[in-house]
Amino acid sequence: ITFKVCDLLAKLNLQVNLKVVLGKFSKLESGQSNSLFMDRNTSLEIYRNTQNIAKIMCSSDIGITNSGLSKYEMAKCGLPTLIISNYEDDKEITRSFAKTGAAIDLGCIDYLDESFFLKTITNIMSKKIDLKSMSLVAKKLMKGEGMENIYKHILWYIMKQIIKIKNIEVGLNNPVFIIAEIGSNHDQNISKAKALIDVAYQSGANAVKFQLFN
Numbered sequence: 001i002t003f004k005v006c007d008l009l010a011k012l013n014l015q016v017n018l019k020v021v022l023g024k025f026s027k028l029e030s031g032q033s034n035s036l037f038m039d040r041n042t043s044l045e046i047y048r049n050t051q052n053i054a055k056i057m058c059s060s061d062i063g064i065t066n067s068g069l070s071k072y073e074m075a076k077c078g079l080p081t082l083i084i085s086n087y088e089d090d091k092e093i094t095r096s097f098a099k100t101g102a103a104i105d106l107g108c109i110d111y112l113d114e115s116f117f118l119k120t121i122t123n124i125m126s127k128k129i130d131l132k133s134m135s136l137v138a139k140k141l142m143k144g145e146g147m148e149n150i151y152k153h154i155l156w157y158i159m160k161q162i163i164k165i166k167n168i169e170v171g172l173n174n175p176v177f178i179i180a181e182i183g184s185n186h187d188q189n190i191s192k193a194k195a196l197i198d199v200a201y202q203s204g205a206n207a208v209k210f211q212l213f214n
Helices: 003-011 030-037 053-058 070-076 089-100 114-125 131-141 146-160 192-203
Strands: 017-022 044-049 063-065 081-085 101-107 163-164 168-170 178-181 207-210
Touching: 003 017, 003 030, 003 114, 017 053, 053 070, 063 070, 070 081, 070 101, 070 131, 081 089, 089 101, 101 114, 178 192, 192 207
Parallel strands: 017 044, 063 081, 081 101, 178 207
Antiparallel strands: 163 168
16 A cells, blocks of 8 residues: 555655655565655655654644554544555445544555545645644544443443354343453464463453454
C-alpha cells in the first residue's frame, strides 16, 4: 500500500511535505520511495520504526493508512484520514468508520480506483473537502469514552441473545467465557504455541486466540 500511494502521489507532483512512516517489518526500502519523487516538487521525509508516531500524526494535515489500528490513532490525534483496506474482509469495518465523517474510504488495495484516489487528493488540495470538519469529528469520536462504550455494546449484546461456542453457552446467566490472547507470541514455533495453549488452559481459559500473518 505504501509504495502504491507514493507512486500515485508522485504523479500529481504536489508541492507538499510527504511523511512516509515505515514499520519495523516493512520490506519497502527508503530508496524505492525516494526514486519516485526525484525532480518533483514534493518534499519527502521517511521514518522507519519511529518511537513517536503521535508527534508525526499531530503535525500532519492528513493521513493515509491501511485498515489496521492506525486509523483510530489518527482519529485520536484529530488527523483526517484516507483509508485503503488491506483485504476484502476489512471493507465493512472501513466503511463503517468512514461513515462517521472522520475518514474517507478509498476501497481495497487489490482493486484500488486510482482515478478516485487522485480526485480525492486533488479535492483536498483545492479545499473542496473540509479537513477541519473531519478533524473535529475524529476528536469527538475518540474523546476517551472507549471503555464505557465498549461496555455498553457488550452489555447490550449479551442481554440480547445467547451464543454458543462449541457446546458452551455464552451470555446472561452463564459463566464467563475466557479467551486468552496468545497473538503472535508463539514466534512461529509450534512447540511454543502448544505450550502457551497448555498454560492458558491451566489458568482457566476456555479458548485461545492467535494472530496469523501471510
